[in-house]
Amino acid sequence: MDATLSSEKGEVAVADPTHHERRHSKSTERDEIGRIDAMADAPGVTLDAFSHLDEKKILRKMDMRLIPMLAVLYLLSFLDRGNIGNAKIEGLQDDLGMTSDQYNWCLTVFFFSYAAFEVPSNLLLKKLRPSRWLPLIMVAWGTVMTLMGIVRNYEGLLAARFFLGIAEAGLYPGCAYYVLTMWYCRHEIQLRQAMFFSAASIAGAFSGLLAFAISKMDGVGGLEGWRWIFILEGLATVVIAFVAFAVLHDFPETASFLTEEERAFVVYRLRYRQDKKVSQDGRAQVAEADEFRWEYVWQAFRDWQIWTNIIVYWGIVCPLYGISLFLPSIINNLGYTSSTAQLLTVPIYVTAAILAVIFAYISDRVGKRSPFVISFLFVMLVGFAMCISTTNPRVVYAGVFLAACAIYPSFPGNIAWLSGNLRGGYKRSAGMAIQIGVGNLGGAIASNMYRQKDSPRYILGHALELGFISAGIIAAFILVISYAAANKRRARIMQESGNFSNEELAAKGDKAPTFRYMY
Incomplete structure (x- = not known):
């Protein structure tokens, strides 16, 4: 055209x-x-x-074409990394003759390879087509997951978990970068982030239900029930990957479901109208440089806000993985049967998913991140304090319920908070991968928090969760104070210095005096 x-x-x-x-x-x-x-x-x-275009209609078209498929991808990702917890209470550890420490190492090794490959994967996503890269890594981890169902010893399971981490590394940061920053403005991203991240909590619910059903296949084909959990869920991932090849879209500029005029509008608003309230000639406020330079990647590694945000991320992700990996065991050790424990995880995850979307919508509407993130961190404190303070099964269950209902809404808020404060495509891509990659090393820590010898109270695990949450709260307040001071300083610079060229502002990215941090 x-x-x-x-x-x-x-x-x-x-x-x-x-x-x-x-x-x-x-x-x-x-x-x-x-x-x-x-x-x-x-x-x-x-x-x-573009005033004659219906912006809400365009956003709805984008939502319908992007979010459902990405939600399915992330659901499968989280299902496949967390189903080992369900397999454990169905006999995995005993059948492979593993000690509790060896089982924890199988959880831990996943996060080492996962963290190492996130930045390279996100840079490749920026260079390659998302509609090819994301399904390709799905096929890889689905294959690994399927083969995990035939491992015969500790060493085999350890190796499989290591390669699962490599294969899955690019999915979440890739989806987050792809959805958050290549299609939507920063005042719209948390809702979309929550819509596909809530798939993680739905995965938790599905994991319990599927494990309950699949475990009934014990003996089919001469295989234990826990093996069928890995095999069937891995095969499902491979099948959905081929569907993703056909339905994923790459960039707004090539979106076949939008007219050329609509595509131009989406690109314009991404570059020049990232905030709800900007002047009609608001280009300079969010000018971005999008050509690749290693300088932008190094800027991400040197940016103080990314590393401070990682501490907030740990305050959320350690409880997240503590819940997702050990929730069936925690409930099982309260005196419930394995089948009942699987089913009791379902209402926790479903409620958490609903709250994640509701609070993301509110956060986007008010244009604030920190009040919600910090409030949910305090709710997590209360939840784990309930768990550590009693042996009453109902109180412990209520505590993990409360903690999960705060974890899942806070996670997309934290991701959206940082991504909205990074400018420049490659810096944002690298910065988000660093946040999620280094941040997910918290998963390696969480994998060893809940030791079998500490059951049924798991005092050490709950205490460590409380420590990480407290550190996250302190880091969040540091970010708020620093962002507020930076915004005031930049306002003074603009009053005193006058004009800057678009090229100068593009080179500075989020360090430009016209850029304002969201907090």
Whole structure:
């Protein structure tokens, strides 16, 4: 579609569609991206040029085409990394002749390889097509998961978990980067983040239900029931990966479900209208440099806010993995049978998923992150304090219920908080991968918190959770104070210094004096 932007009239004019069809058949994807970029970047174009478009309708179209598939991908990812907890209470540890320490090492090794490969994967996602890269790594981890069902000893399970970490490393940071920053503005991202992250809590619910059902296959094909948990869930991942090849979309510039004019609008708003309230000529406020330079990657590694945010992330992710990996065991050790323990995990995860979406919507509406993240960290403190203070099964169950209902809403808020405060495509890609990669080393710690010899009270595990949550609260307050001071300092610079060129602001990214941190 040949299209030109008329800056005099402030509107988009589209040429003959028949001519576009002939050109489209010959054009490459790069040509198409360049054409849409040129429409969005044309001199004199402001939001008025797109005022006749229905923004809410466009967002709904994006939501329907992007979020459901990504939610399914993440559901399978979280299901496959956490189902070892369900397999354990169905006999995995005894059948493989493992000690409790060896079992914990099988949990831990996953996070070492997972953390190491997140940054490279996100940089590859930026270079390659998401619709190819994400399904490819799904096939890889689905294959590993299926083969995990035939391991015969501790060494085999340890190796399988290591390679599962490598294969899964790119999925979550890739989805988070892909959805949060390549399609939506920063005041819209937490709701979308929560919509697909809530798949993690649904995965927890499914994990219990599936494990309960699949374990009934014990003896089928001469295999134990826990082996069928790995085999069937791994095969399901491979099947869905091939569906993802067909339905995932890459970038707004090439989105076939949007018209060219709508695509140009999506690109424009991403570059020049990241906040709800900007001036009509608000380009300089969020100017971004998107060409690859190693300098942008190193900027991410040197950025103080990323490393401070990682402490907040640990305050959330350690309880998250403590719950997801050990919840069946915690409930089982309260005196319930393994089948009942599997089923009692379901209402916890379903409630957490609903709350994650509700509070994400509220957070996006008010344009604030820290009040929600900090409040939920305090709720987690209360939940784990209940667990550590009593042996009453009902109180302990209520405590983990309360903690989970705070963990799952706070996680997308934390991710959205940092991603909204990073500017420049490659810096954001690297920064989010660092946050999630290094942050997930907290999962390695959480894997060893709940030792079998500490059951049924797990005092050490609950106490460590309380410590990480407390550190997260302190780091969150440091971020709030630092962001507020930086915003005031930049406002003074703008009053005193005057004008900056778009090129200067693009090079500075989130360090530009026109950029304001969200907190």
